[in-house]
Amino acid sequence: MIFDSHMHVGSFESMFGVSLDRDGIDELMCGHDISAGVVFHPDNAYVAEVVETIPGLYGLVWANPRLRGYLEEAREFLAHPKFLGMKLHPLIDGYHPNDPLVHRLVELLLERDLPVLIHCGHPIFTLPWSIEELAVNFPDAKIILGHMGHGNVVYINGAIDVALRNPNVYLETSGMPMHTKIREAVERVGETRVLFGSDVPFHHPEVEIAKVRLSGLSPELVERVLSRNGRALFFRDENAEAPS
Amino acid sequence: MTLPPFELHRVGSVEEARELLTRYGDDAAVICGGTELLLLLKLGFAAYGHLVDIKGITPLGGIRVDNGSVVIGSTVTHRQIERSPLVLERLPALAAMERRVANIRVRSIGTLGGNLCFSDPHSDPATFLLALDAEVEYDGTRVPVTRFLVGPYETALEHGQVLTAVHIPIPPPGTGIAHRKLAFHERPAATVTCLMRIADGLITDARIAVGSVGARPVRAIEAERVLTGTAADDRCALSGAADLAAEASQPVDDANGSALYKAHLVRVLVERCFSDARAAAAA
Numbered sequence: 001m002i003f004d005s006h007m008h009v010g011s012f013e014s015m016f017g018v019s020l021d022r023d024g025i026d027e028l029m030c031g032h033d034i035s036a037g038v039v040f041h042p043d044n045a046y047v048a049e050v051v052e053t054i055p056g057l058y059g060l061v062w063a064n065p066r067l068r069g070y071l072e073e074a075r076e077f078l079a080h081p082k083f084l085g086m087k088l089h090p091l092i093d094g095y096h097p098n099d100p101l102v103h104r105l106v107e108l109l110l111e112r113d114l115p116v117l118i119h120c121g122h123p124i125f126t127l128p129w130s131i132e133e134l135a136v137n138f139p140d141a142k143i144i145l146g147h148m149g150h151g152n153v154v155y156i157n158g159a160i161d162v163a164l165r166n167p168n169v170y171l172e173t174s175g176m177p178m179h180t181k182i183r184e185a186v187e188r189v190g191e192t193r194v195l196f197g198s199d200v201p202f203h204h205p206e207v208e209i210a211k212v213r214l215s216g217l218s219p220e221l222v223e224r225v226l227s228r229n230g231r232a233l234f235f236r237d238e239n240a241e242a243p244s
Numbered sequence: 245m246t247l248p249p250f251e252l253h254r255v256g257s258v259e260e261a262r263e264l265l266t267r268y269g270d271d272a273a274v275i276c277g278g279t280e281l282l283l284l285l286k287l288g289f290a291a292y293g294h295l296v297d298i299k300g301i302t303p304l305g306g307i308r309v310d311n312g313s314v315v316i317g318s319t320v321t322h323r324q325i326e327r328s329p330l331v332l333e334r335l336p337a338l339a340a341m342e343r344r345v346a347n348i349r350v351r352s353i354g355t356l357g358g359n360l361c362f363s364d365p366h367s368d369p370a371t372f373l374l375a376l377d378a379e380v381e382y383d384g385t386r387v388p389v390t391r392f393l394v395g396p397y398e399t400a401l402e403h404g405q406v407l408t409a410v411h412i413p414i415p416p417p418g419t420g421i422a423h424r425k426l427a428f429h430e431r432p433a434a435t436v437t438c439l440m441r442i443a444d445g446l447i448t449d450a451r452i453a454v455g456s457v458g459a460r461p462v463r464a465i466e467a468e469r470v471l472t473g474t475a476a477d478d479r480c481a482l483s484g485a486a487d488l489a490a491e492a493s494q495p496v497d498d499a500n501g502s503a504l505y506k507a508h509l510v511r512v513l514v515e516r517c518f519s520d521a522r523a524a525a526a527a
Binding site: 023027029052056241242 | 343344347348349424425426427428429430431432499509
């Protein structure tokens with residue numbers, strides 16, 4: 001059974017022409033053996049509504065340090081029993097990932113021992129080396145490079161290098177087109193720090209799952225990437241069906 | 245996990261079902277969807293040599309309105325209920341609740357009758373139906389859901405009896421109904437249904453049902469009494485009612501959390517659910 005470390009719910013029609021509602025994500029999970037995972041949207045209250053009714057589905061707090069009251073909102077949703085970490089999108093929201101305002105969010109996560117997933121792979125704010133500054137400043141923070149560099153091989157290689165240099169950095173596979181880079185990441189960074197993500201509805205789970213299965217990894221390592229590593233990071237137990 | 249062997253009897257009438265159940269006694273059980281029963285058999289928690297499949301009994305299917313109630317045949321699936329134009333028009337809160345039951349695979353196969361007869365304490369429909377004063381029908385008699393659900397995995401049905409329909413009174417216009425739950429695992433950790441009617445700013449009817457946290461879903465009678473007659477926006481009364489509902493639910497420790505934690509969940513869900521119901525009533 002798969003753990004998906006990167007899902008979206010809600011409407012993204014204006015910019016991307018896609019949307020996925022509560023029932024849609026429920027059906028996608030059922031249809032692709034995704035028994036658990038994390039989901040996010042800038043409207044955290046909507047995400048709470050969705051995750052409360054779908055077993056196995058958990059939220060990440062979408063935090064935007066450019067908004068007034070961002071810390072209070074983050075605190076509120078991190079107290080929700082179905083929120084397991086944070087999502088940052090410095091590209092869309094327009095800030096540097098190592099901005100002091102972000103440090104305050106990371107401190108919240110450190111107090112709770114929760115991970116943060118950061119969109120990674122687009123200039124100017126989400127290049128792997130920019131996120132590395134944050135990882136170096138907070139060596140105990142668990143930082144996931146969402147898309148592990150995304151569509152550009154320079155950034156993909158950069159993301160793998162950053163994870164290699166920083167043991168607190170994890171790589172998440174969604175939207176990254178080169179299946180062979182998943183195997184390379186596991187071989188170079190280690191078998192526990194590469195996580196499967198689908199990035200629904202922007203990418204299809206079938207394609208994203210196939211990438212991992214065709215990556216050249218052994219069946220045991222495929223299962224580790226598709227299921228165990230996400231559970232270990234978010235549930236603190238690689239075999240768990242829910243947080244311990 | 246593999247299913248142990250059994251003989252499947254597809255019957256065409258309630259009488260035929262009763263005859264088979266009587267003939268095979270404790271070695272026979274009714275199957276009506278099987279999303280729960282087959283799991284039990286696979287896990288070895290139950291063993292039957294004969295399963296009597298009642299899904300083919302035509303009179304037990306269908307949804308209709310009769311004498312002010314929505315009447316749902318016991319073999320109607322959750323999916324049929326959530327998509328039924330009649331339910332969407334006359335009792336949309338039921339369709340909304342059903343749309344949140346388990347997942348699409350379970351909803352497509354599982355039936356309302358099967359769900360109630362299994363009497364899992366973590367049942368969304370049971371909590372909902374309790375709040376709406378629904379009744380179940382078998383042997384030509386109607387029994388309130390509150391008396392039908394005796395305890396965990398135990399109902400008032402005796403061996404050989406077959407649930408035929410569920411009668412759900414249609415609330416008068418201006419009634420707000422809301423159902424909420426919180427689910428970590430396959431079965432919800434807490435389920436709450438609230439119903440309310442408001443006249444001149446006062447609550448004239450308040451009903452709260454809480455499920456999934458204790459041995460069986462219950463009505464929070466004291467909480468309802470506290471709310472009835474108070475102002476619809478009285479937050480203090482609502483907070484007190486939420487405490488009483490948590491107490492009435494008699495939560496137990498299990499994989500979803502401690503009794504203390506589940507009491508907290510109930511308080512939070514009751515407050516939210518009641519706010520939803522109030523908004524629905526106002527709309």
